[in-house]
Amino acid sequence: MTGTRVSGQAEKALRAAMERLLAGKPTRTDGRLIKESLYREAGVSRATMNRAPDILTEWNERTAATGARTPGEARRDTELGEVRRQLKELKRERTQLQGRLDAAATVIAALHHDNAGLREELAGRGAVIALDERRASRTETIGPC
Template identity: 75%
Template sequence: MTRPTSTETTTDDVSVQTVKALRAAMERLLAGRPTCTDGRLVKENLYREAGVSRATMNRAHSILAEWDRRTAATDARTPGEARRDDELHELRVEVKNLKRERTQLQGRLDASATVIAALHHDNAALRDELKGCRTVVALDGHRAARTDVIGPC
């Protein structure tokens, strides 16, 4: 096997064509536009996306250093994963707020049920008290008879 001449190699002992392929693959992966991988920001996807062997990629030390630096800044997440994680975070915050609101509403409901039960008990006691009294006098008839004395209402 012959080695490429010095005009065809870079300082990492890989061809210029390999460097270009790795850089193009890196840009596609970081932009979230992979062509032949699942888009995860892992080295396996880098060399597969570039169409080179793992051994060839491993000889491109400057490319790997750049890859490590750039993927560290993205937490090794694709743009789609980052959007998904952001949306998941927002949904978790919303669920937390809804749980708090539900707890407050449940407290109001419990307090209302207690008041209604007390009013029902008082109403039942008043009805029992009225059963022991004489007949109930309608006030409308009583008022109509007294309009001449007091005057119209």
């Protein structure tokens, strides 16, 4: 403990506070990984914390490794990344489905137009004769086959 110029009790409190904060289980603060949270979580003054350079060095190293994010923030960021990935995939799917829907609507419109034209053509021809009646009249004139 060469650079520590604080009492053993203050050092112990700072180390315990550091562990709680890094574990995401603060008892006195909001859990942000900043020095203010460290000394408040430890229940010591900022001046006392500043007199413990070994602890501050360890704090800086360990918070740098976490990107200065609490475990809750890291979990939130991971979940947010997953939600963004899912949103991107859903947007891609929606775009594909919209394209298919537009193509289907175009085909349906073309078929409707063709159907309407055929109905008009049939209406202009007059009466529709059933094939069975026509065949029956032909066999009587030609004879049985």
